[in-house]
Amino acid sequence: MGQFCPGVRPRCRLDIRLVTETFPPDINGVATTLGCLVAGLRERGHRVVVTCPKAAVARDLGDGEEVPGVALPFYREVRLGLPRRRAFLADWREDPPDVVHIATEGPLGASALAAARALDLPVTTSLHTNFHAYARDYRLGWLASPVMRYLRRFHNRSANTFIPTATQAAELGAQGFERLMVLGRGVDTDLFNPERRDASLRAVWCADDATPVLLHVGRLAAEKNLALLADSWSRARAIDPQTRLVVVGDGPERTRLERQLPGAVFAGALRGEALARHYASADAFLFPSLTETFGIVMLEAMASGLDCLGFDYAAGRQLIDPGVNGLLAPFADTAGFLDRVPDLLAPESRRRRVRAAETGRAHSWAAIVDAFEQNLADVAGTSTIDAAARERLT
Known part of the structure; x- marks a missing residue:
């Protein structure tokens, strides 16, 4: 090695x-x-x-x-x-x-x-x-x-x-x-950065500045552990019923997931400035996958100024200092992942978002x-x- x-x-x-x-x-x-x-x-x-x-x-x-x-x-x-x-x-x-x-x-x-x-x-x-x-x-x-x-x-x-x-x-x-x-x-920090935040896009999501918006970006496929995405949104809405979920991506599981998550916004596959605006206009990033070799979407989300929650492996382990610039659950610990969802809605999340963007800028x-x-x-x-x-x- x-x-x-x-x-x-x-x-x-x-x-x-x-x-x-x-x-x-x-x-x-x-x-x-x-x-x-x-x-x-x-x-x-x-x-x-x-x-x-x-x-x-x-x-x-x-x-x-x-x-x-x-x-x-x-x-x-x-x-x-x-x-x-x-x-x-x-x-x-x-x-x-x-x-x-x-x-x-x-x-x-x-x-x-x-x-x-x-x-x-x-x-x-x-x-x-x-x-x-x-x-x-x-x-x-x-x-x-x-x-x-x-x-x-x-x-x-x-x-x-x-x-x-x-x-x-x-x-x-x-x-x-x-x-x-x-x-x-x-990560391309000229493209992915907090300055792309768009109030008009949040309005389309029925979210003002006070409404928590959770984001997921990735292929909608069996290997992405999407059941945990659904459970995470349920946990968040138990705390704040106004919490929105935005899902960016496409794949064989999309139709099933749309039926399972009525009320979520499914934006489809995006690239370029449209993708960057979706990242920066959300507040927190959910990444439940357990099969990544890295997970470049997490780095894009951090560069965009999002508080990220993932498992302790791959990009999560390499990029996140838990509690400082994001949140981690032990690998494959579903309960531990769900237990950290409320932290995404807490006031301390804003501080982690600032540090996440700093981490993104350091990875050219x-x-x-x-x-x-x-x-x-x-x-x-x-x-x-x-x-x-x-x-x-x-």
Whole structure:
């Protein structure tokens, strides 16, 4: 396991191939992270060629390429790219990149890994999603162990694997994952900040300045522990019946959740300034998920000046000092989470909101991109993985 800091920027222009199943304008944490990393690398003068599956909304990939993909039958919003090992081999023989970065582990990513290794190209990977945990939420728990074995073999065949927190590095390292590199997450504070607060939007929610507004942002899917979101709103309304709940996001659970939560505002999937206004116009953020590798929405909420309640892991553990700039419950302690909901409505919440915004301002994307850039340059500086590692990977 390793954690790196921004170093001296590479002087040479890197030619990078990025292979991913998701990319903006997709709305999820992985797409957000990759979009910021790619934009930062391109601003620094590097060439980044993106390959990803076709989506309903056309992407602006520059000299990148959208390839055929299929939607997951139980989650139509998620698409997997089809394998294209031969195409990668032909493309990369003709125009060899300095380094290949594979951000997702589906069929498209697996074929890219096979092609990069066949051509002896430097390759790195990222682990963004707890697929093994998701299996349990979709009643496929029997797949959790095989999925973990697949992920371990996939990532251990690369020069290194980027993960978002030191805690996750320790957990994955104990399960046999090698060469893990901690790469944090940043936030665009020009976009996400308390100045975006909008009284007219609160009026649409039937909320004046004195009305508490709770916000949730994320995919509305089984793995997000949404029953706790509903219970949290009930607990808040038992204290102040005027408390509003605003839900931003879409997904397979939306229809059921709308039936379960009459009176809540469902804004759908948002991005850009519209999303920023929704964050800043609320008062507190509820994040009941137990399956995040990080949870970038929590950082966006803090930067927007919200008092956040989540569990003690991932972004919550990394960002929140309990009682100072947010609130945490012990991991998976549902009762503990609900017990902290009243604190979101207490006067002390205003003080935590100010400190949360300060925390957000301290997490710029520039430092994250610097670290990513330096590591890719280090990997690209060697034509092969060292011999001992190569022997382990075969």
